[in-house]
Amino acid sequence: MSDSSTRPLTALDSARLRLPEKPALExxxxxxxxxWEADGVYRFxxxxxxxxxxxxxTPPPTVSGSLHVGHVFxxxxxxxIARFQRMRGKAVFYPMGWDDNGLPTERRVQNYYGVRCDPSxxxxxxxxxxxxxxxxxxxxxxxxxxELCNRLTAEDERVFEHLWRSLGLxxxxxxxxxxxxxxxxxxxxxxxxRLVKRGLAYQVEAPTxxxxxxxxAVAQAExxxxxxxxxxxxxxFTLAPAEFIEIExxxxxxxxxxxxxxxxxxxxxYQPLFGRSVTTPLFGVPVPVKPHPxxxxxxxxxxxxxxxxxxxxxxxxxxxxSLPVRAVIQKDGTLGPVQWGSPGWESADPDRAQRHYDELxxxxxxxxxxxxxxxxxxxxxxxGEPRAISHAVKFYEKGDRPLxxxxxxxxxxxxxxxxxxxxxxxxxxxxxxxxxxxxxxxxANGLNGDxxxxxxxxxxxxxxxxxxxxxxxxxxxxxPIAPPEEQLPIDPSTDVPDGYRMDERxxxxxxxxxxxxxxxxxxxxxxxQIVCGWPDDPDLFARTFPMxxxxxxxxxxxxxxxxxxxxxxxxxxxxxxTNAAISGWVLDxxxxxxxxxxxxxxxxMALLEEHGSDGVxxxxxxxxxxxxxxxxxxxxxxxxxxxxxxLNASRFALASAEPQGRISAGVDRAMLRNLAALVNEATEAFxxxxxxxxxxxxxxxxxxxxxxxxxxxxxxRYGEQGADGAASANSALTAALxxxxxxxxxxxxxxxxxxxxxxxxxxxxxxxxxxPEELESLLLDNSDVVRQSxxxxxxxxxxxxxxxxxxxxxxxxPLKIPITKVIVKADAANVDRMRxxxxxxxxxxxxxxxxxxxxxxxxxxxxxxxxPPA
RNA sequence: GGGCGCUUAGCUCAGCUGGUUAGAGCGCGUGCUUCACACGCACGAGGUCGGGGGUUCGAGCCCCUCAGCGCCCACCA
Numbered sequence: 001m002s003d004s005s006t007r008p009l010t011a012l013d014s015a016r017l018r019l020p021e022k023p024a025l026e027x028x029x030x031x032x033x034x035x036w037e038a039d040g041v042y043r044f045x046x047x048x049x050x051x052x053x054x055x056x057x058t059p060p061p062t063v064s065g066s067l068h069v070g071h072v073f074x075x076x077x078x079x080x081i082a083r084f085q086r087m088r089g090k091a092v093f094y095p096m097g098w099d100d101n102g103l104p105t106e107r108r109v110q111n112y113y114g115v116r117c118d119p120s121x122x123x124x125x126x127x128x129x130x131x132x133x134x135x136x137x138x139x140x141x142x143x144x145x146x147e148l149c150n151r152l153t154a155e156d157e158r159v160f161e162h163l164w165r166s167l168g169l170x171x172x173x174x175x176x177x178x179x180x181x182x183x184x185x186x187x188x189x190x191x192x193x194r195l196v197k198r199g200l201a202y203q204v205e206a207p208t209x210x211x212x213x214x215x216x217a218v219a220q221a222e223x224x225x226x227x228x229x230x231x232x233x234x235x236x237f238t239l240a241p242a243e244f245i246e247i248e249x250x251x252x253x254x255x256x257x258x259x260x261x262x263x264x265x266x267x268x269x270y271q272p273l274f275g276r277s278v279t280t281p282l283f284g285v286p287v288p289v290k291p292h293p294x295x296x297x298x299x300x301x302x303x304x305x306x307x308x309x310x311x312x313x314x315x316x317x318x319x320x321x322s323l324p325v326r327a328v329i330q331k332d333g334t335l336g337p338v339q340w341g342s343p344g345w346e347s348a349d350p351d352r353a354q355r356h357y358d359e360l361x362x363x364x365x366x367x368x369x370x371x372x373x374x375x376x377x378x379x380x381x382x383x384g385e386p387r388a389i390s391h392a393v394k395f396y397e398k399g400d401r402p403l404x405x406x407x408x409x410x411x412x413x414x415x416x417x418x419x420x421x422x423x424x425x426x427x428x429x430x431x432x433x434x435x436x437x438x439x440x441x442x443x444a445n446g447l448n449g450d451x452x453x454x455x456x457x458x459x460x461x462x463x464x465x466x467x468x469x470x471x472x473x474x475x476x477x478x479x480p481i482a483p484p485e486e487q488l489p490i491d492p493s494t495d496v497p498d499g500y501r502m503d504e505r506x507x508x509x510x511x512x513x514x515x516x517x518x519x520x521x522x523x524x525x526x527x528x529q530i531v532c533g534w535p536d537d538p539d540l541f542a543r544t545f546p547m548x549x550x551x552x553x554x555x556x557x558x559x560x561x562x563x564x565x566x567x568x569x570x571x572x573x574x575x576x577x578t579n580a581a582i583s584g585w586v587l588d589x590x591x592x593x594x595x596x597x598x599x600x601x602x603x604x605m606a607l608l609e610e611h612g613s614d615g616v617x618x619x620x621x622x623x624x625x626x627x628x629x630x631x632x633x634x635x636x637x638x639x640x641x642x643x644x645x646x647l648n649a650s651r652f653a654l655a656s657a658e659p660q661g662r663i664s665a666g667v668d669r670a671m672l673r674n675l676a677a678l679v680n681e682a683t684e685a686f687x688x689x690x691x692x693x694x695x696x697x698x699x700x701x702x703x704x705x706x707x708x709x710x711x712x713x714x715x716x717r718y719g720e721q722g723a724d725g726a727a728s729a730n731s732a733l734t735a736a737l738x739x740x741x742x743x744x745x746x747x748x749x750x751x752x753x754x755x756x757x758x759x760x761x762x763x764x765x766x767x768x769x770x771x772p773e774e775l776e777s778l779l780l781d782n783s784d785v786v787r788q789s790x791x792x793x794x795x796x797x798x799x800x801x802x803x804x805x806x807x808x809x810x811x812x813x814p815l816k817i818p819i820t821k822v823i824v825k826a827d828a829a830n831v832d833r834m835r836x837x838x839x840x841x842x843x844x845x846x847x848x849x850x851x852x853x854x855x856x857x858x859x860x861x862x863x864x865x866x867x868p869p870a
Numbered sequence: 871g872g873g874c875g876c877u878u879a880g881c882u883c884a885g886c887u888g889g890u891u892a893g894a895g896c897g898c899g900u901g902c903u904u905c906a907c908a909c910g911c912a913c914g915a916g917g918u919c920g921g922g923g924g925u926u927c928g929a930g931c932c933c934c935u936c937a938g939c940g941c942c943c944a945c946c947a
Contacts, residue, residue, distance in 0.1 A: 023906090122899035225946085232947090262947090294945065304947040313945035392946055438874050442943040554942080587943090622883080626875085628940080632882060634896055637909085644909055652906030685886095695883065700894075710906080718905090802913090809895060815904050846904090 009742075009767060010774055012657050018678055023647040025612050025640070028750040033165050037424045040761045042170040045091040046540060054090035055547035056082060057528050057577055058095030059560070060170070060179055063156040064104030067163055069631060070553075072604045074583035076620035078551040079169045080691045081581070083746035085548075086170065087769035092640045093544050093608065100153035100178075102520035103214065109148050111616035114138060117145035117458045119493070119515070142458050142493065149459045151613060153178065163604055168326070168613050168749045170765065177530055180459065184670065185489035187530045188523045189464040191571055193482050196465075201453070203411045203477060207308070207315050208452050210406040212333025213397040213761045216456040217410050219519055220449060221559045224332040224397045231386035232300065233808075235376060237261065238279040245278055245289075246298030246383055250391065251370035254307035254358055255340065256283050263303040263325045265291035270303050281381035283340070284348035290321050309393070310404035312448065329404045335360050335368050359668070365404070409462060409477060409691065411454040419444055425575055426566050432689040433580040433626040434517060435590035436554060443558040451563070452459055453522040460517030464490050466497045471508045476589045481511065525563035528576040547577040550780065554582045581689050584628040592846045601602075607636065614748040615640030621747045624692040642699060643751040646744065651707050653733040656718065660734070661727025663778050665716070666836025668732035670793035671709045672779060675736055676772035677791065682743055683769065691746070698743045704725060705736065708798050715843035726840075734759075735778055739770040777853055788831075796833040797841065800824070803860035804845045813865050819847045821863040825855030 007013055036042060056078060061071055084094045110116060114133025119720070121141040129148060130138060140148070151779060157178070164171060177183055195201035208217045233252045236244035247261060258280050263270035273289040273524035280287060294316060295304055306317045308325045317323070326344060330336040338357055341350030354373050355656075360368045376382035393402045425446050430439045454463065465482050467475040481497045483490050492513025496502050504510030528547050533540035546568070552560060561580060607616050611633065618639020623629035678701050685693040715721070717729035738760075745752040745764045756764035776782045779790075804822060807814070822845075824834060834852045841847065848866070 026908090205919060225944095247947080251947085266901090296945095296947080300947060306947090311945070311947075313947070392945095433875095435874060439942050442873060446943055506944095557942085587940095623884095630882065632896090635882070639893065641909060645907070648907035650906085650908090655906070681886095686898090693884085693886090696894085703894095706907090707911080711911095714905090805912055806914085811900065812901065814902060815912085816902095844885075 008774065008777075010738045010778065012654070012660055012730070012734045012759065014658055016761065017657075019651055019758055022187050022753075023651055025614070025643055025647065025751060028395050028754050029168070029608070031612050032423055032750055032753050033168075036170075036763070036765075037165075037173070039763065041765055042056075042086075042092070042093075042094065042172050044093050044172045046173065046543060048091040048543065050543050052089070052091055053543050053578075054082070054085040054549070055091055055544040055551045056095075057094035057531065057547045058094065058096055059552050060099040060162065060177070060524070061166045062102075062104050063098045063100040063141055063153045063160065063178075065645075067160060067604055068217055069602065069604055069607065070586040072167060072554060072607070072616060073088050073586045073623060073629065074619045075164065075169060076167065076617050077581065077583050077623070077625070077691065078549075079167075079171075080617075080746045081549065081551075081689065082170050083749065083765060083856070084691070084769065085765060086688045087745065087763060089768065091170075092170070093531075093547075094171050094240070095177065096164065096169075096171045096173070097176065097527060098157045098178045099516075099520070099524060100149070100157070100180050100778050101152075101176050101184075101460045101523060102458060103459075104181075105149050107150055109145070109459070110137065112152055113148050115140045115145065115148060117142055119458060136590075137620065140266050140849045145458055149180070149512070153180070163608075166605065166613060166830070168617065170749070175531070179520070179527075180461070182489060184523055184526075184530050185348060186536075187519060187526050187534060188461045188703040189488045189490070190485055190535070190798075191523070191526050191529065191567065192518070193464060193485065193488075195570060196480075198855065201411060201413045203409060203480075204805065205325045205407060205409040205453075207318070207405045207407050209396070209411050210331065210396075210404045210408070212331065212401055212404055213399055214396070215331050217452050217454060218396045218399075218403070218406060219452045220447065221443075221451075221521065223403070224399050225392040226395050227390055228393045228402075229388060230391045230393070233373065233376070233386045233390050234383040235281060236302070236381050236383055237281060237305075239273070239276070245273070245303060246301050246305050247305050249310075250389075251307070251310045251334070251365075251369065253360065253365055253372050253454065254310045255305070256285075256335075256353075256360070257307040257310075257328045258287055258305045258463050259318065259326050260287050260305050260306045260321065261289045261303050262317055262321070263289065264295045264297045265293060265300055267295075267297045269297075271386065280347060282375055282379060283353040283586075285346065285353070286324075286348070290317075290323075291558070291812050292317055292321060305343070308407075310457055312405070315405060316448075325331070325407060327407060327809065329365060329406060329663060330407070331406055333364050333404060334403060335365070337361055344499070355681070367404075396418075410452050411572075413453055413566070415447055415451050415521075416449065418558065418566065418569070419468060419817050421569060422566060424564070425569055428566070428578045429575055429577075432579065433624075434556065436580070436582040436626055439554060439557045443562055451519075451566075453519045454516040455494055455516070455519055457517050458657060460520065461489070462493065462521050463514040464488060464492060465512045465514045466492050466500075467514065469506070469510050469512055474506045475512050476619065480612075489666055513728050521559050524560055525567045528564065528568060529571070539543065540692055545572070545576075546574050549579045549581060550577045551581045551583065554584070579689070584623060584625045584626055587628050587630045602633075607633070611636035611640045612643060612750070614643040614750050617747055617749075618695070619643060619665045621695050622692055627817050639748075642702075644742075645702075645706060646751050646755060647711065649702075650741070650758070652738055653737045654711060654759055657730045657734055659723060659727045660731045661724065663726055663728045663731050663735075665732075665840070666727040666790070666793045666833070667709065667712050667797055667840050668728050669779055670797070671705065671736060671792045672732055673787060673791040673817060674794050675739055676775045679739060679743070679770050679772050679775070683771075690870045694743070695747050698740065700745075701738055702744070704798070705740070708801055709736075709794075711801070712837070712840040712842045716840060720843060721839055731778065735775060739775065742767055742770045746803045791835045792829070793836055794828050797837045800837075800841055800860060801833075801844065804841075804847065804862060806861040808845075811862070811865070815846060817846075819845065819862055819864070820866055822847050822851050822863040823859065823863055824850055825853040825857070825859040827850070827856065828854050831859070 113129040116137040118139040119142045123143040171307040230250045277286045347353040350829035426440045532545040615636045621634040682694045713729040716725045719726045741752045
C-alpha cells in the first residue's frame, strides 16, 4: 500500500528506500531513456485546458547530415524550460520536427546517391539508386528523386532522434513531424490558398533575386553580403559628337542592358542634361538622362547607369522612372542572344552593336566583363584603367556566384504594406533576452519588397494550383485552378484538377500544374499551425495555440521568426506564441563561430559518451539566453563532477536517515531557511527564462551544502548528540535532498531521476517544482524574525568553519590531531548563534573546546593542538 | 552609414533596481588516504572591474566620450 499520495516529498519512506553500494553515472542514460519511454513520462495530456498547457514551437533541425554541438547547446535550453514547466504542473506540448524539405536535402541526396533530378522524366517504379555514386550523375524523375529524399531523410531522422533522446530531451516522441510530410504539406498548401483567396498572396512577373547556379528565385531573407574584389570602370557615353558623359560602374558587361542614366535632381553638373538623351558606348543605344533622389552625387562621377538589372537600386529606378526592360543576363547567368536593331534593341549602328555583342553572348557575367573591357579599351570608351576595389556583393546564402536580378513569374506574400502591424507584433512578443527585438525591427524596417515564396526546385511543397491552357498552348496564369481544401495536399505535377482528364495535361485546352515549390521558410513559418492541428483538429488547436514559446537562434530571426509572426498575423490575427527565447552561438575557444565542420570533429554523441549527458547539459545550460558561449569541454567535466557529487551526497543523506523527527537544531533550520530562499529565487529566475541563473545558484548552494553543512551534521546524524539531534539532522537532510534534486532535475535529468528512484515513487520529472512552504511547514515558526535570525546561523557557522580550517591549514596540522581550544570573540548575536552550533562545529573541526565571549573586533583564534600521539 | 551586444583574476564567466575589504569554477601552488565522494577534501596566491571625464556621501553597476572585439541591418552605381 503506497502512501505516496499523502506523504510529503520531503519525508523518508524507509520501506521504499533502496541504496546502491557504489553509485555511478555509467549507464544511467540507457536505463532512464527506456523507462521514460515505457512510462510515458513526457506524453502530452491533451485533455488539459489551454491555461494548463505550455506549448513549445521547437525548431525542426535541418536534416542535411548531422547535428552539431550548437544544436545540443540550444535544444538543451529549451528542454530545461520544458522540464521546469512540466514540474510546475503544466501539460507540456513539446513536439519535434525535422526540416527535411529544401535545398540542403536535395544536395545531400544528389551527392549521396549520385543522382540528378530531371523533372521531364517519367516516374520509374523499378528504379534502384546506384550502390556507390558514379562519376556521372544518374538522371531521375522528380517522383523518384523525392523518394530518395524521403528515404535518406528517414535514416537521418532516426539518428537525430537517438541523439536527442540520449541528450535527454523531454520531447513527446509520439508527436513528430517532417516539413516534407503530408501534414506539413497540407497546412502549407491550405494556408497558401487561403492567402491567395484573400489577395494576400499573388503571382506576378517581375524582377526577382535569382541564383544562377541553382536557377531559382530567392528571397531577400536568404541574401548575404560577401566582400569581393571588383573594379570601378570609368566609361564614357556620347552626348553629342565629341561630347561625353562619364559614368563609373563595377559591371560594364551590363552596358548592353543600360536603359538610362541617373543623377541627383539637385546636382548642378547634370541638371542641364535631364530630359536629354545619350548614346551607350559600343552599342549605340540612345538612353535618357533622368533625375532621381536616390542617386548619390558623391559616388563615382555622380551619375550612374541604370541597367535591367544590375542591383536592387536598378530595380527601384526602373520601377519609379517607368523605364523599359532590356535584359541580357539569362537564368543560367550567361548573356543571352540579342538581335540588335529589333524592337527594344534600337541602335544607331546595329551591325557594330551586333559585332560587339556576339563576342559577349553565351559568356558568363564574369567572362563577359573581361571581354567588354577589352572592347571598351579598343574603342576608346574606357577612361583610364579600371580601379581595383573591394566591395560587398549580394549572394544567395547557399550560393557560389553573385546574385542576378532576373525577370520571372513568381508567387509573393504581401509583407511591405504590413510593416507597421508587424512591428507592433514584435512589441507584443516577449523576447528573451529583450534586446533581440532590435534585430526583428531592423529587419522589418529594411524590407524592400514582398516575400517571394516560389522556388524553381523539386524537393519541397508544391504550389497547389494548376493553370488552364489556352488553345494557343499558353498557360493562363491569371486564372489558377485550386483544388478544394479537403483534397490537400496535392501535387499538381501528378494530380489532375477536377473537371479535367489525365491526358489533358499540357495539351491545348487542357491544364498544366504549377512547376514550382515553396520556399522552405514558407513551410517552416507555419510550424505552429502544423503542430497545433490547424485546421483539422480544432480541439487541439484551442488547447495549444497561440503557443507559449518559440526557442530559436538569432541568425533566423529575419526568416523563421519574422515569417512565423507574419503568417499567424495574416491567418489568425494573433502572435503565434507569446515568448521567444533566443539562443546564442557556440563559439570555438578562439572566439569564432563554431562551424559545422569543426563541430563535427567532436560529434555530439561522443561528447555525451565522454562527459555524460548531464555533464554536457550542464555546460549548455550555463549559457544565458542570447549569449554566445565558448565550446568548453572543461565545463562539461565540471558538470559531470557535479552529477557524481549529487550521487554521493545523496547516498550519504539517505544512508542511515533514521530516526526522523522534529527539526530543532540550529544549523538544520538555518540550512533549510537558506534553501527556502533559494527556491524563491530560482522560481522567479526560471519564470523569467533565466535558467542559467537557476543552475548557478542551485549549484553554489549545493556545494556549500556538501562542504559545510554535511560536515557539520555528520557526527550528529550518527547519534553523537543523542536521538533528537540525529532526528533533526536526518529530517533536514531528506527534506533538503528532495528539494535540491527537484531544483536540479531540469538540468541533470538523469542523475536526479536515478537518486529520486532510490527513495521516491514516480518520476522526478513529474514531481512538483519545490515551493518554500514544503520546508517552512517543517520549521513550524515562520515569522519574519525567526526566519531571518535562523537564516544568519548558516553564515556564522560557515565563517567559523572557514577560519579554523584556514588556521589548521596554515599550521599544517593534519585533521586527525584535535585542536585543544579555539577562542572566539564576536558580537552578542553571533555569540548566541555560537551556542546553537558549537557542538556541530566541535565535531566537524575536531575542536575540544570553544571559548566564546562578546567582544570587538571579531576574532576566531586557534589556541593550540593536542600533542601528536607518541 | 544605422543599430545591438560585449570588454571584471592566466582561462570561462557571475555580479539583480549604485552601498561595507570585487565573486565562482577551471588552471596553478601547499597540505590531507577525514567512516558519501581521490571523478575527493582543506587552504592559498592571482584583479588600478578596456581608457578618460562626469553625477553622487558612495560606481564594476548611472551619464558623456574614446578604443577594441563580435553580431544584425542598409539601394555599397
